[in-house]
Amino acid sequence: MGFLEVLYIIVPIALAYSAPLIIAALGGIFSERSGVVNIALEGLMIMGAFVGIVSSLTLSKMGLGAASPWIAMLIAIAAGVVFSLFLAVPAILFRADQTVLGVAINMLAGGLTIFLVRALYDKGQTDSIPNRISKENVPFLSDIPVLKMFFANIYYTSYIAIILAFVAWYVVFKTPFGLRLRSVGEHPMAADTMGISVIKMRFIGVMISGGFGGLAGAVYATSISLNFSLTTILGQGFLAIAAMIFGKWHPVGAMGAALFFGFAQAISIIGQQLPVLDQIPQVYLLIAPYLLTILALAGVVGRADAPKAVGVPYIKGKR
Amino acid sequence: MKLERFYGILIPILSIILGIAVGAIVMIAGGYDAGEGFYQLYYGIFGEPYSIGETLRATAPLIFAGLAVAFAFRTGLFNIGVEGQVLVGWMVAVWIGISFDLPTAIHLPLALIGAGLAGALWAAVPGVLKAVFHVHEVITSIMMNYIALYLTNDILRRYIGITNERTETVKESASLASTFLSELTDFSRLHNGIFVAVLAAAVFWFILWKTTLGYELRAVGFNKSAAEYAGMSVKRNIVLSFVISGVFAGLAGAMEGLGTFQNMTLNASFTGVGFDGIAVALLGANNPIGVVLAALLFAGLNIGGLSMQQVGIPPELIKIIIAFIIIFVASGYAIRLVIDRFTTKKDMAKTSKGAGK
Numbered sequence: 027m028g029f030l031e032v033l034y035i036i037v038p039i040a041l042a043y044s045a046p047l048i049i050a051a052l053g054g055i056f057s058e059r060s061g062v063v064n065i066a067l068e069g070l071m072i073m074g075a076f077v078g079i080v081s082s083l084t085l086s087k088m089g090l091g092a093a094s095p096w097i098a099m100l101i102a103i104a105a106g107v108v109f110s111l112f113l114a115v116p117a118i119l120f121r122a123d124q125t126v127l128g129v130a131i132n133m134l135a136g137g138l139t140i141f142l143v144r145a146l147y148d149k150g151q152t153d154s155i156p157n158r159i160s161k162e163n164v165p166f167l168s169d170i171p172v173l174k175m176f177f178a179n180i181y182y183t184s185y186i187a188i189i190l191a192f193v194a195w196y197v198v199f200k201t202p203f204g205l206r207l208r209s210v211g212e213h214p215m216a217a218d219t220m221g222i223s224v225i226k227m228r229f230i231g232v233m234i235s236g237g238f239g240g241l242a243g244a245v246y247a248t249s250i251s252l253n254f255s256l257t258t259i260l261g262q263g264f265l266a267i268a269a270m271i272f273g274k275w276h277p278v279g280a281m282g283a284a285l286f287f288g289f290a291q292a293i294s295i296i297g298q299q300l301p302v303l304d305q306i307p308q309v310y311l312l313i314a315p316y317l318l319t320i321l322a323l324a325g326v327v328g329r330a331d332a333p334k335a336v337g338v339p340y341i342k343g344k345r
Numbered sequence: 346m347k348l349e350r351f352y353g354i355l356i357p358i359l360s361i362i363l364g365i366a367v368g369a370i371v372m373i374a375g376g377y378d379a380g381e382g383f384y385q386l387y388y389g390i391f392g393e394p395y396s397i398g399e400t401l402r403a404t405a406p407l408i409f410a411g412l413a414v415a416f417a418f419r420t421g422l423f424n425i426g427v428e429g430q431v432l433v434g435w436m437v438a439v440w441i442g443i444s445f446d447l448p449t450a451i452h453l454p455l456a457l458i459g460a461g462l463a464g465a466l467w468a469a470v471p472g473v474l475k476a477v478f479h480v481h482e483v484i485t486s487i488m489m490n491y492i493a494l495y496l497t498n499d500i501l502r503r504y505i506g507i508t509n510e511r512t513e514t515v516k517e518s519a520s521l522a523s524t525f526l527s528e529l530t531d532f533s534r535l536h537n538g539i540f541v542a543v544l545a546a547a548v549f550w551f552i553l554w555k556t557t558l559g560y561e562l563r564a565v566g567f568n569k570s571a572a573e574y575a576g577m578s579v580k581r582n583i584v585l586s587f588v589i590s591g592v593f594a595g596l597a598g599a600m601e602g603l604g605t606f607q608n609m610t611l612n613a614s615f616t617g618v619g620f621d622g623i624a625v626a627l628l629g630a631n632n633p634i635g636v637v638l639a640a641l642l643f644a645g646l647n648i649g650g651l652s653m654q655q656v657g658i659p660p661e662l663i664k665i666i667i668a669f670i671i672i673f674v675a676s677g678y679a680i681r682l683v684i685d686r687f688t689t690k691k692d693m694a695k696t697s698k699g700a701g702k
Contacts (some may be wrong), residue, residue: 065425065483112451112672120682122675130671138371138663144659145375249476260614264487271484291473309499316488318472332481338372 030172032300036292037175038161043295044288045187046071048248051265051273052194053238053279057274060231061199061211061335064126066113066240068263070106070133076139077105078093079145081256082155082247094157095248099241106240107233109135114232118225121339132263140256141327151255159183159249183245190238190279198277207231211333213339224340242266268319275333287315355684356677357635359627361642364670368662375658382658389652390645396652402537402605403644404637406431408542409597409621411640412549413464413590414609415631419553420586422475426486427594429493430467432612434460434595438602439609440505440516452518457599458539465588465593467493472587476580476635482587490615498611503670511610521604536604541674542640545593546633552589562586594619621647624671643667 050067081101085094112131116122122289143152161179168178200203209217211226218224251258267286273279288319294311297303372379375531379437389396410427424430435488438460441452445452501507521536529535553559564572564686565582597618602609621643628642629635 063483064389116676116679120679122672122678125425126623126627126671126675128674129425129620130668133624133664133671135660137668139522141371141375141600141659141661141665143660190410239474243691261491265489267484268488300692307499307503309495312495313492316491320480320485320488323485324478325475 030175032303034175034178035296038179039296040285040289040292041176041184042181042249042288043291044082044285045181045184045243046262047266047284047288048187048191048240049245050242050283051188051269051284052262052277053235053242054267054270055194055198055235055280056231056238057273057278058270059209059211059333059335060207060228060232061214061229061333061338061340062113062117063124063128063165063337064232065114065125065267066110066131066135066263067235067242067266069128069132069262070109070239071263071266072132072135072139072235072259073109073245074102074240075105075247075251076135076142076147076243076254077240077245078102078247078250079152079155080142082157084154086156090156090157091308095155095159095244097336098248099244100242102244103237104240106236106238106243108230108236110236110239112216113236114229115331117339118228118232123340124337124339127327139254143254151245152253154253158252159245166259181249183249188281191277195275208333210340211236211335214335214338217265218342228340239263265315266316272315272319272322274283274331290314303311352677352681352684356643356680357630357639358673359680360628360670360673360677363673364666367669368666369481371665377658378656381656382653382662383506385650385652385656385658388648392529392652393564394529394531395531396528396648398533398535400641400648401530402533402535403642403648405536405538405604406597406600406618406641407621407625407644408637409545409593409600409627410618411636412421412545412633412665413597413619414592414622414626415629415633415636416553416593417586417590418626418631420562420582421569421644422472422583422586423483424468424471424486424587424590424594425623426471426489426534426619427590427597427622428615428617429486429490430464430559430591430594431598431601431618432493432497432611434464434598435602435609436500436505436598437463437595438519439512439515441522442487442607443505443513445478445519445567446516446555447518448516450517451573451685453603456515456519456603457596460595460599460602461592464593464598468587468591469584471583472591475587476583490619494612494615497609501611503611505609507611512549512608514607515603517580519603520607521600522607533535536600538600538604541596543637545560545596546637548638549593550633558585574620584589594622597622621667624667627674629672 050071052063054067057128067116078098081100082095086095103277113127117124117127159181162182164177206222206227210222210224211343247254247258265287269283270280272283293303294308369379374383390400404649413427414424420623433453438456441459467489470489471482472484474480475482492652501512503513521538523537526535527533534637554562562582564577565579569579629639645662650660654660
């Protein structure tokens, strides 16, 4: 097998696994740029995956066919927004410790979804969805040699994720809204003095992040896992957090990191069947994203600094 | 100060009540019989000697995990990496337990020390990164959790050796198992670890409140700048706090490896002990007695929850209850606000009456 043939196999898988990571990392950026730590991304993804699968199953039963996973994603976004209020309300209004809340929400998501699966289906995991997001060949482009690795056997959700990254970059860095969002995350008191409502901006930041988290989970569920169980979302949320940090809280940077992590995941999954790569012990590929993030944080691979006010509840009038 | 103490006890108790209330609502909303559910929960904890034994068995690792989180909290640090430290501690304890032939008096302490050191080493990474590079410990600990998860599985597979997803059983000389305790509780898996755990809670108290080191650690937790100004090395204390926290976490792993399971299995995901430890520390207000009580509560819920299956209620309900207890404890500010509003209104009414005279 030649080098190109290997890439033709790996790149589409890497893009498939990157998509949910990119989307979740973007969610993390909106929340953390507004000053709210979002360890809860994992929980939001669990919720999104659960809602994505359950609504996909239901819609398929109603006869919506191929449209059902796409509509399910929209429902998962809404569910993510609602679920993120469990983080937003205590963190922003009640000054609760955001990291502690994140841990609680992850636990809640894991418990609640499996509880509901058992209540709804009387078993520990759902059936597989009959209509999945399928792999597509982009007309014309998928016939060009070399380039076709990006256009053949591809989920359209991967393109959506990449487009969303650029949209997020524009919103965060080129719009007045983005400026306000970042200002409450860097120096909330100054922002407050300028008439920006810190509470409102933070609520918006967390809820957007909830929508992204929900979508990310649903994308993973409807394109990769195809059913929902306790082990469907297993660390992808934290991997997205790693991508966010490695990308220095910048949407396009986070996308790059998520693509890289997706690539590492792809190799760890199918590397055993490919020449050269089967020589690398799987464990190195599995731990690489986490190790690199630690190195990035330590400044070995370019320093990563969080938004200044992240994790600090805003108390009006307190210096 | 009196008021602080009042809130310190009131908020956890209110949170437990509210959390259980949420559990009841979820059961009713899910179409289950909540009364029957709570009866099964109660029976699953206190109903038989076996269930009491299992509850105490599950308490031991939770005490250690809770102490680990609480110890770091006291220095103003959040050790969310207990989960990973538990895994490396568990692995090293089992490795020592199966690979040496020594008298119990040496073998068991050696396995425990090994587990503690492994946990300490794993915790030292975020500690050093925090002290030297000012990297936030939460993120590095989370990353270390995943590295531990994949690395321990790999080491078990490639070096320690597994058959049917698990290692050999640890030698009797390194085991915490106790025939006496087991027979006393109708052959539950209760082992001597519970005594080690309670002893550890006493050590926790002694280090923090009876030694200079503990004084410094708490001083750093209260006010870093003041501690620095008083001549304490903040860096050294951050690393030490993490390392000691890691020892507790590693020992939580030893409870599972030398006590409950006597071996180690490949882990597809985390044990949950570390995350429960955060709940334990939070509910126990980072106080050793509080931690022991909170560990008992959560162990009881976890074990009792299994019995709820008998009336068809998914045991995941317990996770929901624990998660809500954490959310309510963390939202203590809101609880205070509500209470303050009621009390100040009363005071105001009093003063306005006085003014009227």
